[in-house]
Amino acid sequence: MREITYLEAVREAMSQEMRENKDVFILGEDIGVYGGAFGVTRGMIEEFGEERVRNTPISESAIAGTAIGAALTGMRPILELQFSDFITISMDQIVNQAAKLRYMYGGKGKVPMVLRTPAGSGTGAAAQHSQSLEAWMTHIPGLKVVQPSTAYDAKGLLKAAMDDDNPVIFYEHKLLYKTKGDVPEKQYSIPLGKADVKREGTDVTIVATAIMVHKALEAAVELEKEGISVEVVDPRTLVPLDTETIIESVKKTSRLVVVHEAVKRGGYGGEIASVIAESDAFDYLDAPIKRLGGKAVPIPYNPKLEKAAVPQVPDIIEAVKETLNKRIATHA
Amino acid sequence: MIKTVKLPPQITEEKLVNLFKEMWLIRFFDEKVDEFFAKGMIHGTTHLCVGQEASASGACAVLEDRDKITSTHRGHGHCIAKGAEVNRMMAELFGRTTGYCKGKGGSMHIADVDKGNLGANGIVGGGIPLAVGAGLTSKMKEEGYVVLCFFGDGASNEGSFHEAINLASIWDLPVVFICENNQYGMSGPVKEMVNVENIADRAAAYGIPGKVVDGNDIIDVMNEVNEAVERARNGKGPSIIEAKTYRWKGHSKSDAKKYRTREEEKEWREKDPIGRLRKLLIDEGILTEEKADQLKQEAKKEVEDSVEFAKKSPEPSIDTLMEDIYA
Structure with a gap:
């Protein structure tokens, strides 16, 4: 193609x-x-x-x-x-x-x-x-x-x-x-409200948007080297949101990391985390949901500061490992 | 034939008589709404155009059916003048399914898109860019219609006013901007809020014609708007017409009118636009006093009937809450 x-x-x-x-x-x-x-x-x-x-x-x-x-x-x-x-x-x-x-x-x-x-x-x-x-x-x-x-x-x-x-x-x-x-030369349409699983995996689900999809995929390659299998889900459209694909993925992996570039506080990651918290996938979770987003700061000019303001590949790797090391306590 | 005043060619004696009745319809409609709000019979708020009937009726009178309007939060008169049925308007204010918006819009959002009323607007100046967009469609699709964009003196201080009129002027769009200057933006007197004598003077900044008319004289309104509409229809671009007028009632239902005097109100009431047209029609021998009174009573009855229609209409079912968000 x-x-x-x-x-x-x-x-x-x-x-x-x-x-x-x-x-x-x-x-x-x-x-x-x-x-x-x-x-x-x-x-x-x-x-x-x-x-x-x-x-x-x-x-x-x-x-x-x-x-x-x-x-x-x-x-x-x-x-x-x-x-x-x-x-x-x-x-x-x-x-x-x-x-x-x-x-x-x-x-x-x-x-x-x-x-x-x-x-x-x-x-x-x-x-x-x-x-x-x-x-x-x-x-x-x-x-x-x-x-x-x-x-x-x-x-x-x-x-x-x-x-x-x-x-x-x-x-x-x-x-x-x-x-x-x-990209095909002919016109084609991708329906709004249909997420795409950009990479299949079994240990943890990363729901990532826009550029973070690529960072999540990079992180997944690195994590694979350590034997960690990451599934990357790209919602593609936030409204309407394909909750089904996200829920199914979390049911499969039992772990969820959400990552977007937008400021974490009040960001859309909270909505995605809530979708899981309110769904039957909640019962499948083996660890608390982890959200990664931009720091609550205006984007600075200096390139080092600018980079530090938004999630990078090592942050995603760390978040995945943290999720894998955590367990939800079960009450007898 | 009318002898004492000049009229646009499409305005016949019969049309003038209809306009006389239409202005009464607007007045009775808003007075009835005022009464209902005072009695707590309908909820929300409303903005009444009593005293401003000539600008709504006069401006819309010269339009063709295919022409469009955008209206304001004080829009009942514009709706009636563009041909809305008072039954469906009253039903909307009662929040009923037979209302123009199925009870979801209320006073500030009455629209009849199919008939060319692109809607009232709760945001001051919010409808001005929409009118420009409708004008762009007319031009791009060569549909030949003109858009009348109503707004108030208050809206002329919004950024959307300046941005949109500039855009309409550089693209020569068929839009006529009608400023109904009723002297106050809520409580803000226009002479304190605007540093030019006439809002129409602002047209100079966009290189388009700006005319001031006596907004309480329907003949003056019709003549100037007609000229601007013809100009727009002929591809010569937009104009601003400023109709100087006065709202007899407060800004909205909770207004104690502390910002103006009762004397000022009385002076403006003496310039009653309906009384002036009545006098002209009688002086010209087009109407007798009896016939004029009869038309007034007919308008009153239409409004009373609309109340019955609204009261008999069903409330929307809760099932309709989530309908019509997306097409």
Whole structure:
């Protein structure tokens, strides 16, 4: 199969859809001749023209609201929000408008739009351009939240997001843009709400999102050398969440480590841990659930500090070993 | 033929008479709602547009059916003017399944998307970018409709106002921004909150026309809005129309109106938009006093009937709680 990057997969998914469906268009800051801050839309304005690749002013509230209003009236917009941190500036439109219009209107009207946005640290862009705020979005009924970790998933999930009749927040991790993977040339769809077991194992389950999927897989390779068999589950979409796959995996391994880059406190890992705590998988647990997440600190600039703020491979290895060494006391 | 005033060509004498009745319908509807809130018969809160009927009716009067509107938290008048049925509006305020939102939206979220009412909005300025999006659809799909975007003087200080109007202006979108300046954003007097004399003056910042109209004179509203709508429909881009008006009631149900004087209220009541249209219609010989009173009574009866309709309508079943979150 053909290998392309995560970034190319995102672009290809959009371009193929725009060739098929004239209601699909993209808007965002610097997405025209510049090609987007990360180059995702490079070449698209040349193919589709400035009507369908709409370069916007720096007005996150207006562009989010415009996408929503266009979606409500029959278009299927893709909004590229230059950095996911900027969701703060468009929050009213996403949270109070996009997520709620259909419900408030008693089921009339729909908002079929995708908000694509690069998230995560590791680029040295510091505290206002490096956050992982996906848990905020998962808290809002009416939104769907997607976090692809591979080029293959990015293309298939974006197709599903564009086909969905609801507002979908599609988080792309900046450090994954250059990662390569096998990606079919044809369009395909990966249903929202279907997790993927990225590696099978028997001793411990790691549920990891976005870039942490790759770190978990690296940790699994290291741990295998010590005879520890790790299963890595990538939920791929946080809303809807495929609880079944996670529960089944934990029932099999009896141990759970959850890892994400976002700040641990109030992070989505708490939701995943709770899903297990509230399910029948709880009875299968041989050790307490372990959560790994970013430290409760703004992402710092200095590269050493920046790295220290989010989980790294050795942290995951340590967490797995800790889990394996712990036992839940049984009461007679 | 009307002799003393100029009218947009599509506004016939018959249409004017209908508008007279429609303004009464808006007034009686909101007065009835006021009464029910005072008696504790419906819950939540509400924002009444009594005294502002001319801007809602006048602006919507010049539209074609295919045109769309976005409304505000003070939106009952806009809904009626865009053709909503008062039965279903009253049912919504009673939280019934026959309401426009099946009882899930209430006063601040009445919408009729299929008929071009893209919804009232509980967030000040929240609907302005949505109107721009609807205008973008009209342009991209070449549908030829115009979007009327209602907002208040308070919303003109929101970032969404400036961002959205800038966007509409650079893309020449068919949106007419109607500022209903009712002099107060909740308790904040416009003269303390805005440093220009007219909100319409802000249009200069976006290179688009900005006009001030007497918001209590439906004729003035219709003429200026019609011109802006025609301009938008012809691809010449957006405009701002500022309708200077006054809300007779408080901001919402719990307002003691300490921030303004009773004298000021009295002065504005003398500029009653319905009374002014009534006088014009009688002076022009289009209506007799008797006929005018009869139309008023008909409007009153429609509102009373809507209360009966609402009361007889069923409450939503708890089973519907989780319906309609996702499409």
